[in-house]
Amino acid sequence: MEMFISCRLVLDTGMNYFGWDLERAREYLSARVVYSDVEVATELLRYSADIHGQALAYRIGNLEILRQRRKAEEALGARFDIKAFHAAVIGSGAMPMVVLDEHIDGWIGEQG
Secondary structure (H helix, E strand, O other): OHHHHHHHHHHHHHHHOOOOOHHHHHHHHHOOOOOOHHHHHHHHHHHHHOOOOHHHHHHHHHHHHHHHHHHHHHHHHHHOOHHHHHHHHHOOOOOOHHHHHHHHHHHHHHOO
């Protein structure tokens, strides 16, 4: 999965910043992941037509949530509950990362 995520970052940048055409992007992705032609085409469509920088935004968000999880695990030890953590992260809806950081700090404090 990490290889696929890395490839998505390269595709997004290659297509939307460096102007890769679909054939170059298809060759890049097909050489690095074991996906069907349909799956490759779906990814290419996503990064050529959807929001530019989407792969980067997803990855930054993913890394931030993992950082918050490690922080909560360290603070709570055996009291850490993954289901409660997930509810804390998604329960209030979308929020900027700085607000998520404050929110999780508050949640950790509430777990007492």
